[in-house]
Amino acid sequence: MCNPSIFRLALCLILIVTLGAAAERPAYAYHTSSDLAETAVTSQEWDAILQRDAGAETQTEGPVLQTQSSPVSYKVRSGDTLYRISRSFGIPVETLLTVNGINDPGSLQAGQQLQIPSEQTGIDLPGGQEGIIRQVLTSTLTAYTAGVESTGKKPSHPEYGITYSGSKAEEGRTIAVDPSVIPMGSTVFIDGIGVRKAEDIGSAIRGTRIDLFMDDVKQARDFGVKKNVKVYVLEGTA
Structure with missing residues (x-):
């Protein structure tokens, strides 16, 4: 028959070993609902954390470059x-x-x-x-090239690619205008396009309509017709 004292001693040893093994387990391995309740963060504490983090980000971020x-x-x-x-x-x-x-x-x-x-x-x-604007227009934009499809001239023509003003047409610079509305030589700012120079005319270019010069025929055709575009004529450029 087992001695009760020896039994109690053996039971205590088993409990000590079991508890020691549990203590060695990683703390994050198991969580009970009571564990989570004890570690819950209040809304006030979250606000303080967010404010602290925002302040830290402000201090570590580099200076913001301002464009004028x-x-x-x-x-x-x-x-x-x-x-x-x-x-x-x-x-x-x-x-x-x-x-x-x-x-x-x-x-x-x-x-x-x-x-x-x-x-x-x-x-x-x-x-x-610095630019001084002397006129604001609402224009219709189209595009043209130096080729037969736009000017009727072939590369062999002596005036192929030469504008009405005598300069060589250049994509990104040359536009055709109605000189009674936009004088030859004027510099204009076209909304969504940029700065261009009035160097050419065209039989179909009347009123506020503007033709943008492009090198590529497909690009000019794909450009299509753009209506109600703001155009700003700059002072002292004609």
């Missing part, structure tokens, strides 16, 4: 109103009043220069140069 748009001015034409100018540039009348320090909207005079916040209009002139 080119300054743009508009030269008031006879008959202009602030409302008409604001619609042309797509900016509120209040913005024009504030930026230019105008107290009386009826005090505009022909030749007066108004500062236009270019960051709101998307007008970005090359090289950071």
